[in-house]
Amino acid sequence: MPYEREGALSATSTTMKYLNLGCGARVHPAWTNVDIAPQAEGVIACNLRASLPFADATFGVVYHSHLLEHFSHQEAGAFLRECFRVLEPGGIVRVVVPDLEQIARLYLEALERAVQGDGEWRAHYDWLMLELYDQTVRECSGGDMRQYLEAAKVPNETFVLQRIGVEGQRLLAAMRAAKVSPALQDSPPSRVRKLWMGARRRTGTLRQSLLRFLLREDWEALQIGRFRLSGEIHRWMYDRYSLGQMLIAAGFASPRRVEAAESKIADWASYRLDVEPDGSVYKPDSLFMEATKPLNRSEPIQPAASAVHSSRQGTEGTVVT
Ligand SMILES: C[S@@+](CC[C@H](N)C(=O)[O-])C[C@H]1O[C@@H](n2cnc3c(N)ncnc32)[C@H](O)[C@@H]1O
Numbered sequence: 001m002p003y004e005r006e007g008a009l010s011a012t013s014t015t016m017k018y019l020n021l022g023c024g025a026r027v028h029p030a031w032t033n034v035d036i037a038p039q040a041e042g043v044i045a046c047n048l049r050a051s052l053p054f055a056d057a058t059f060g061v062v063y064h065s066h067l068l069e070h071f072s073h074q075e076a077g078a079f080l081r082e083c084f085r086v087l088e089p090g091g092i093v094r095v096v097v098p099d100l101e102q103i104a105r106l107y108l109e110a111l112e113r114a115v116q117g118d119g120e121w122r123a124h125y126d127w128l129m130l131e132l133y134d135q136t137v138r139e140c141s142g143g144d145m146r147q148y149l150e151a152a153k154v155p156n157e158t159f160v161l162q163r164i165g166v167e168g169q170r171l172l173a174a175m176r177a178a179k180v181s182p183a184l185q186d187s188p189p190s191r192v193r194k195l196w197m198g199a200r201r202r203t204g205t206l207r208q209s210l211l212r213f214l215l216r217e218d219w220e221a222l223q224i225g226r227f228r229l230s231g232e233i234h235r236w237m238y239d240r241y242s243l244g245q246m247l248i249a250a251g252f253a254s255p256r257r258v259e260a261a262e263s264k265i266a267d268w269a270s271y272r273l274d275v276e277p278d279g280s281v282y283k284p285d286s287l288f289m290e291a292t293k294p295l296n297r298s299e300p301i302q303p304a305a306s307a308v309h310s311s312r313q314g315t316e317g318t319v320v321t
Helices: 073-086 100-115 119-137 143-150 157-178 191-196 206-215 218-228 240-249 304-309
Strands: 018-021 032-035 059-065 087-098 253-258 286-292
Touching: 059 073, 073 087, 073 240, 087 240, 100 119, 100 286, 119 143, 119 157, 143 157, 206 218, 240 253, 240 286
Parallel strands: 018 032, 018 059, 059 087
Antiparallel strands: 087 286, 253 286
8 A cells, every 4th residue: 555644755855765764873974864853954854653654565675773772562563664654665674783692692691791700791781681671671861881990990891882883883982072971961962862862851941840840740750751752762672583573564575684884785895884994893782684675465475483493594485593
């Protein structure tokens, strides 16, 4: 059924047939870049939680990195169906999310070693708990993770940077350059704030004052709710099994895990979205998966179970583990 929503954008009215959703500052001029809070020129401002403002079969590629985990599980399913809708038959979806399996395996290792009294792994344990929980339960921008990174000396900086990669290095550098202190956190301009993505709304307007007066004790609940819908927190997590299942449920075929530099997208390396110019991985804590939109409805869709249990054959239709 054609997409009839008013104001739907076409690929020609945008730029290219490659779509980058929840792009943040990670944009490429040859792509159509979209984000709820644009940080770069040319980015289309749009809340992607409800639907995608594009006609059916507009794009050859849909890519999103560290966006899906910001939606509820239910929203994520609907969002992937929207990705399917705007892709042309034969098109590729590439999804990048924090890898739950990787974190869980590291967590168990850190737990064992921390219990045995290994000081270094105690620090790693603390960091992994922040990755797992603080990013999900925090009620203000940056949460406990920000405090951890603001410490004069991060006890396990090398480990932390291995986890959060180039983005983390930039964040730490920006925090140190700004000499962030609690008193400075609300002073514009703050690059750190942008990096944390969840700028709290100012409360000085008449509307806000009125709301505060009317809501009284519910005011705090409103603030927390607003923050938690701002797009900063993680609302679900994925591994190669659950993401593969969700892609299949959305209609995609042949979901497979790939490396950061590996893709069926033509000229992937040149866009430098998941890999830095020096070849390092932009977000090393990630799970990278690709799947295709079948050319026609009769094309067999890989059964979910075999899609995730098959081994390193790397053939079409298997998840490379
Ligand atoms: C963790 S950042 C990832 C940015 C970029 N893709 C990257 O890998 O560096 C998540 C991005 O998703 C955006 N975002 C979160 N919720 C969104 C929504 N409902 N609609 C559109 N963008 C959203 C945020 O503004 C932010 O730029």
